[in-house]
Amino acid sequence: MRLKVGLLGGGSWGTTVASVVSRNAPITLWARDAETVDGINADNENHKYLPGIKLPSALRATNDLAEVVAGADVLVMGVPSHSFRAVLEEAASHLRPWVPVISLTKGLELASGKRMTELIEEVLPGHPVGVLTGPNLAREIMTGQAAASVLSMEDEIVVRALQPVFHSGLFRVYTNTDLLGCELGGVLKNIIAIAVGMGDGLGAGDNTRSALMTRGLSEITRLGVAMGGRAETFAGLTGMGDLIATCTSPLSRNRHVGVELGKGRPIDEIIAGMNMVAEGVKSAPTVIALAERYGLDMPIARDVYDVTQGKRSAQEVFRGLLRSAVGDEAHPG
Ligand SMILES: NC(=O)C1=CN([C@@H]2O[C@H](COP(=O)(O)OP(=O)(O)OC[C@H]3O[C@@H](n4cnc5c(N)ncnc54)[C@H](OP(=O)(O)O)[C@@H]3O)[C@@H](O)[C@H]2O)C=CC1
Numbered sequence: 001m002r003l004k005v006g007l008l009g010g011g012s013w014g015t016t017v018a019s020v021v022s023r024n025a026p027i028t029l030w031a032r033d034a035e036t037v038d039g040i041n042a043d044n045e046n047h048k049y050l051p052g053i054k055l056p057s058a059l060r061a062t063n064d065l066a067e068v069v070a071g072a073d074v075l076v077m078g079v080p081s082h083s084f085r086a087v088l089e090e091a092a093s094h095l096r097p098w099v100p101v102i103s104l105t106k107g108l109e110l111a112s113g114k115r116m117t118e119l120i121e122e123v124l125p126g127h128p129v130g131v132l133t134g135p136n137l138a139r140e141i142m143t144g145q146a147a148a149s150v151l152s153m154e155d156e157i158v159v160r161a162l163q164p165v166f167h168s169g170l171f172r173v174y175t176n177t178d179l180l181g182c183e184l185g186g187v188l189k190n191i192i193a194i195a196v197g198m199g200d201g202l203g204a205g206d207n208t209r210s211a212l213m214t215r216g217l218s219e220i221t222r223l224g225v226a227m228g229g230r231a232e233t234f235a236g237l238t239g240m241g242d243l244i245a246t247c248t249s250p251l252s253r254n255r256h257v258g259v260e261l262g263k264g265r266p267i268d269e270i271i272a273g274m275n276m277v278a279e280g281v282k283s284a285p286t287v288i289a290l291a292e293r294y295g296l297d298m299p300i301a302r303d304v305y306d307v308t309q310g311k312r313s314a315q316e317v318f319r320g321l322l323r324s325a326v327g328d329e330a331h332p333g
């Protein structure tokens, strides 16, 4: 039986995942924006988020959320974290019982600090939940570059059953049962990418970038393990893998924010000039609150928080980093 997939969210990543899935399964994409829907159906193009890229003709889009959700055997959530709960609540009354819900979103709920899969469990109790995450820059995948990703769900049987929905020749989908670890890796690497971007914007060198990424991974792993993730997950595709892609690619929106901060531009101006989401800016305060709750020192994340809140400049933060105490690499703090 071919599972029918419904995907909510017509941004760059929702459209990309829908295009990938359309090779394997019937899929309908819901977008709130009528022009996005028309562009996908009439021109096979998402003019707003993936201009110039031809989408598969099998991909169909609609404005009708109820139709997409009610017809889905698998529901995929591709809206940013700030809209996730509202869209999920709208979907809830239309979803059939036990339909798995997979999140593509790499952010935390601002008010509660919750992960997106925690929101799914809260709004849709009883539905199997998962994430699809990894080093996956949308535009690269749409231009036919190979990539690997991870479908993570706690139940090994369910995750194996859903893997073929997402996996294809150039989009290689592994499975992992460490849901919390996989999900957190995707959230936390955004903050380190902002830090690396700040360094690049200030003209820092490759050694500096390498130091920030490595110490950043150490911060990610400390918090992730304290919250219940497995250490080895953070060394895999959803941790180190995604960190490398996001910290080094000019396509990353989070890194872009960092680069512009490094050049001295104010955060509000940078965000106002972007038509896409940079989740790390929104999750930095929540991550700092989590670090405090778990009694952990996360100096790079704290610096990103300070700069994105306008408390200090990128330049000040970089001077501070060079002056900070250095101890045992393996046992910081
Ligand atoms: N882009 C990428 O390469 C990757 C992104 N991700 C993650 O995927 C998630 C989505 O990002 P991405 O697709 O890139 O985001 P974009 O900024 O490209 O697009 C955001 C989309 O969400 C829609 N949206 C926002 N608020 C609402 C709402 N209240 N109701 C309905 N739709 C809404 C927007 O609609 P509208 O146009 O109408 O505003 C738009 O279609 C993020 O968490 C991101 O971190 C993960 C991996 C790769």
Ligand SMILES: O=C(CO)COP(=O)(O)O
Pocket (backbone or CB within 6 Å): 106, 134, 135, 136, 137, 138, 190, 193, 242, 245, 246, 251, 252, 253, 254, 255, 277, 278, 279
């Ligand atoms: O998550 C991503 C790559 O895996 C996309 O990163 P940005 O949101 O920074 O563009």
